[in-house]
């Protein structure tokens with residue numbers, strides 16, 4: 061018979077959620093706890109670091125004049141971004157260099173590191189012409205309170221605004237477009253951003269666009285206010301579930317095939333590990349406290365009137 065655990069009340073928890081933390085809890089409450097409450101470190105994966113490099117290049121690309129936004133310029137920026145990463149985060153950079161090599165800054169590694177990155181950038185150029193775009197915002201931090209003591213937040217890769225004022229939220233993915241199950245997960249992330257945008261600006265975005273650079277496919281969705289109200293209800297329900305798990309000190313291990321990517325197997329009873337004691341409630345955090353909202357808008361991005369749901373462009 062399991063022991064009765066007295067609910068532990070205190071400061072409301074969680075006080076904020078991002079799409080990734082929400083996804084963690086839905087995948088496995090124990091993983092959410094170990095990452096968010098215990099704040100155990102996670103090792104950078106090569107795929108994640110490669111994704112960061114690609115995002116960095118696409119972010120920097122829009123700093124140059126439209127006519128200079130070419131594949132060659134993107135390749136040049138990829139080299140600069142790699143060199144910067146070697147300086148700023150050598151541990152992350154090491155995930156991309158060949159085994160047995162210590163010096164991340166070696167020029168010998170550049171072709172090895174960039175060989176999987178450059179095709180993704182070429183695919184990006186096949187999907188759209190950045191010379192015709194002037195993003196409204198890039199790497200935009202969204203943060204808005206849905207209720208007292210509860211904020212949703214996230215980072216949007218890009219926001220476009222058409223001359224007519226239509227808003228498109230864009231997210232780059234470096235993998236291939238997923239199955240319907242995982243596509244729903246990715247689109248939940250986009251609805252999450254759309255809800256935050258709506259609550260901050262009173263504008264329902266016209267289009268949510270995922271760009272899968274792994275196979276050149278777009279996934280697009282036109283949200284409605286009703287969709288976003290339903291998304292808000294879902295987020296609040298997940299918040300309540302997390303709150304209950306916290307009050308009961310009960311974050312269940314929920315194994316799935318995603319365990320293969322979990323950093324916490326050594327602490328997981330499903331893999332013979334021992335769960336560490338919960339930190340004191342007053343030390344629980346809700347994750348990152350980055351709340352800066354950089355509504356640094358350029359004007360009049362080109363936004364073609366597209367309504368298709370899924371479209372391969374190459």
Ligand code: SF4
Pocket residue numbers: 087088090091313314315316318319322323324325328329330331
């Ligand atoms: S290994 Fe699986 S069950 Fe265990 S914490 Fe990680 S995701 Fe959860």
